[in-house]
Amino acid sequence: MMLQSSFLHSRDACVFGSNAAQIIQKVTHKNLYAIRIPYICGDQKENILMNEKAFQEYYATGFSHCYGCGTSNEHGLHVKSYWAEDEPDVTVAHFTPEPHHTGGFPGFVYGGLIAAILDCHGNGTAAAAGYRHQGRSMDTEPNLRYVTANLNLNFRRPTPMGQVLELRARIVEVTDRKVQMDISLVADGEATVEGTMLSVLLPEKR
Numbered sequence: 001m002m003l004q005s006s007f008l009h010s011r012d013a014c015v016f017g018s019n020a021a022q023i024i025q026k027v028t029h030k031n032l033y034a035i036r037i038p039y040i041c042g043d044q045k046e047n048i049l050m051n052e053k054a055f056q057e058y059y060a061t062g063f064s065h066c067y068g069c070g071t072s073n074e075h076g077l078h079v080k081s082y083w084a085e086d087e088p089d090v091t092v093a094h095f096t097p098e099p100h101h102t103g104g105f106p107g108f109v110y111g112g113l114i115a116a117i118l119d120c121h122g123n124g125t126a127a128a129a130g131y132r133h134q135g136r137s138m139d140t141e142p143n144l145r146y147v148t149a150n151l152n153l154n155f156r157r158p159t160p161m162g163q164v165l166e167l168r169a170r171i172v173e174v175t176d177r178k179v180q181m182d183i184s185l186v187a188d189g190e191a192t193v194e195g196t197m198l199s200v201l202l203p204e205k206r
Ligand SMILES: CC(C)(COP(=O)(O)OP(=O)(O)OC[C@H]1O[C@@H](n2cnc3c(N)ncnc32)[C@H](O)[C@@H]1OP(=O)(O)O)[C@@H](O)C(=O)NCCC(=O)NCCSC(=O)Cc1ccccc1
Pocket: 066, 068, 069, 119, 120, 123, 124, 146, 147, 148, 149, 150, 177, 178, 198, 200, 201, 202
């Protein structure tokens, strides 16, 4: 089977065996940063993860306990963000809500959870954008730490449970201190939540 990049984007694709191995090879060879992990099924998923580090996995230990995205928080949501494959200023993360993440509206996701995961995706994106702005990779010192200064969300329609949700951020402006983004949450190919976010770089001493 020919490996097409569109294949990697196909929403419900489930890749097994040699196809998954081919994808891993391609990822390693081209050093791609964004593969849609939820579209890969089975044990091979772990192999893909090993080849690609999420923005949050670069956070310094002292900053890795965030409830939304900290790799060291065993009770956390573990949002993991990556550069999108074909859009240089766009990042993506995927999140599958658990049954207890529902809101008061049965069958739909709790809005506060949506805000939390978009917030973490936005701050991860800001960090990645900040390093890129400084022309260095995320594993170099000093660490750049961004916090939310402003988060505006419009909940356009209810977000359904029981499926992988895509979190997206588009970088609008990067300065030495701030990263402005458009953010959205996509379910079933449709944006259910859209908004903007401003992340501000914390001074090193904080
Ligand atoms: C640090 C700061 C955000 C900014 O204060 P300072 O350091 O004194 O800096 P200063 O005020 O000089 O502003 C700098 C620039 O920014 C601009 N600007 C600022 N605000 C706004 C605004 N609202 N709207 C628009 N613009 C605004 C301001 O005009 C200026 O622009 P300029 O350079 O002149 O063009 C402070 O207000 C704060 O600590 N807030 C609490 C943050 C917090 O607790 N967040 C939640 C916890 S984080 C979390 O949970 C998520 C997470 C997940 C995963 C991983 C990581 C995190």
